[in-house]
Amino acid sequence: MHYTDEPVVTLRGLRSVTLRVPDVVTSKDFYTQVWGLGLTEEDRDRFWLRGTGQEHHILKLEEHEANSLGGLSFAVGTPGEVDEAGRRLVAAGIPLLREPGRNDDDAAGGYGLAFVDPEGRIVELVSEVNAVVRGDENGHPSVPRALAHVVLNTVDIETATQFYTQVLGMRISDWSERQMAFLRCTPKHHVIAFNQAAWTSVNHVAYELSTIDHFMRGIGNLKTHGIEPQWGPGRHGPGNNTFSYFTDPAGLVCEYTSEVEEINEDTWLCRTWRRTPELSDQWRTAGPPTSGVRSAMAGVPDLGARAAVEASDGYFLDEVQSGTETPDQRAARGRF
Numbered sequence: 001m002h003y004t005d006e007p008v009v010t011l012r013g014l015r016s017v018t019l020r021v022p023d024v025v026t027s028k029d030f031y032t033q034v035w036g037l038g039l040t041e042e043d044r045d046r047f048w049l050r051g052t053g054q055e056h057h058i059l060k061l062e063e064h065e066a067n068s069l070g071g072l073s074f075a076v077g078t079p080g081e082v083d084e085a086g087r088r089l090v091a092a093g094i095p096l097l098r099e100p101g102r103n104d105d106d107a108a109g110g111y112g113l114a115f116v117d118p119e120g121r122i123v124e125l126v127s128e129v130n131a132v133v134r135g136d137e138n139g140h141p142s143v144p145r146a147l148a149h150v151v152l153n154t155v156d157i158e159t160a161t162q163f164y165t166q167v168l169g170m171r172i173s174d175w176s177e178r179q180m181a182f183l184r185c186t187p188k189h190h191v192i193a194f195n196q197a198a199w200t201s202v203n204h205v206a207y208e209l210s211t212i213d214h215f216m217r218g219i220g221n222l223k224t225h226g227i228e229p230q231w232g233p234g235r236h237g238p239g240n241n242t243f244s245y246f247t248d249p250a251g252l253v254c255e256y257t258s259e260v261e262e263i264n265e266d267t268w269l270c271r272t273w274r275r276t277p278e279l280s281d282q283w284r285t286a287g288p289p290t291s292g293v294r295s296a297m298a299g300v301p302d303l304g305a306r307a308a309v310e311a312s313d314g315y316f317l318d319e320v321q322s323g324t325e326t327p328d329q330r331a332a333r334g335r336f
């Protein structure tokens with residue numbers, strides 16, 4: 001598959017992930033009262049949650065009938081780069097879900113656009129989001145600082161990696177056999193990873209703790225709430241990061257991590273890791289993942305934007321691409 005000769009944009013980082021869950025208030029309570037995120041803003045059944053870092057939010061929660069990925073939001077340098085990305089996406093035959101413009105509907109604000117990847121995931125490119133004051137970790141030695149990475153289950157890991165490398169200019173840091181691909185757009189080893197699976201879904205979302213001490217204290221804090229790791233603590237091979245996996249009230253998998261490897265672009269060579277216990281769990285402390293977390297990582301099939309648009313009035317993305325959509329269909333598309 002060949003999408004475009006050069007990337008449409010230079011990504012500056014992964015800002016946030018949106019998760020849609022049936023009981024959004026219970027999930028919000030877990031992430032704010034137990035997991036350690038702060039509430040930046042709320043609007044009825046939408047919640048913008050932050051770490052102690054400078055991002056306006058790193059997790060956005062929305063209500064939906066089934067667990068699904070609401071979208072990934074990547075940082076772009078300027079509104080001009082957003083506009084240029086929009087032109088290049090259209091030229092590459094990738095339809096826009098939202099034209100470049102001010103995000104008046106989102107508490108984070110900013111100037112952005114949105115499009116859909118080959119498996120229906122909504123991808124937002126956004127610049128100039130609203131600032132927040134950096135949080136104080138001193139009194140809270142166990143709260144997440146930032147979003148570390150999102151792992152996405154894919155039905156076609158080759159197509160997924162080609163799309164994110166060719167169109168979005170991400171680089172493949174490592175492979176875990178041909179089962180997982182770790183992609184970066186910053187010096188961090190990975191901000192997203194794809195996992196070959198039976199259906200498209202979110203595998204897990206990882207949150208970065210500032211130090212390994214914060215990481216261990218975070219695990220201890222969850223234990224005081226009666227929540228045990230489903231896999232971990234340990235240290236992965238690819239990325240060399242610490243890990244401890246949990247499940248949230250919606251049954252989605254969340255991870256505490258720290259010390260993610262930083263990459264020197266001039267010298268880094270992509271490797272393929274064998275999937276052995278000593279390479280996926282270098283300390284040999286984690287043991288095998290529970291069967292519960294394995295099935296939670298598989299999740300439920302997620303058609304993403306395609307399902308939402310189909311449900312609204314039966315139209316499909318082909319009509320966007322071919323230019324045959326009606327004004328009503330175009331209005332429906334603007335909601336996503």
Ligand SMILES: [Fe+2]
Pocket residue numbers: 149151204206243255
């Ligand atoms: Fe992870």
